[in-house]
Amino acid sequence: MKALNIEALKALYSSIILSVTEHKNEQNGILIRFHAEFFFVQGLRLIARDYRFDDGSRKYSFHLQDDAHNLVFRYDNEAHWHDIPTFPHHKHLPNDLVTPSSEPRLEQILLEIEPLVTNNEKKH
Numbered sequence: 001m002k003a004l005n006i007e008a009l010k011a012l013y014s015s016i017i018l019s020v021t022e023h024k025n026e027q028n029g030i031l032i033r034f035h036a037e038f039f040f041v042q043g044l045r046l047i048a049r050d051y052r053f054d055d056g057s058r059k060y061s062f063h064l065q066d067d068a069h070n071l072v073f074r075y076d077n078e079a080h081w082h083d084i085p086t087f088p089h090h091k092h093l094p095n096d097l098v099t100p101s102s103e104p105r106l107e108q109i110l111l112e113i114e115p116l117v118t119n120n121e122k123k124h
Contacts, residue, residue: 003025003026003027003032003034004034004113006036011094012110013110013114013117016114016118017037017039017040017070018041018102019038020039021036021039021043022029023036023037025033026056030052030054030056031053032050033105034049034052034119035048035049035052036048038110040062040117041117041118043067044065044067044113044116044117046063046109046113047061047063048062048063048109049061050106059077059101060075060076060077060079062074062076063076064109064113071093072094073087073092073093075090075091075094075104076092077089081098084099085100086101089101089102089103089104103110119124
């Protein structure tokens with residue numbers, strides 16, 4: 001995994017990404033430190049954190065919220081929800097619903113967000 005090319009992602013998703021604020025995007029060998037906020041049309045905001053440590057482990061959270069700060073979804077691998085079959089990987093949804101999930105990458109999250117934004121645009 002390399003440090004993310006935010007400019008390439010912005011170009012690829014230019015129809016939905018308004019702006020990106022990078023807080024950290026560093027790579028040193030296998031160590032990765034990434035924290036950014038993506039602002040989308042329709043007021044959606046993704047807070048993305050993805051860290052890879054020298055032992056190869058990974059800690060991530062991809063938190064999508066609407067313009068009123070309500071949860072749309074969040075993927076993370078916090079070691080709770082032991083009863084989820086994909087433990088520690090899981091997805092939070094509104095109304096405190098937690099579901100199994102694979103270990104996502106930012107590109108997959110953006111693909112999931114794209115129809116949410118374009119479907120909302122068609123309704124307005």
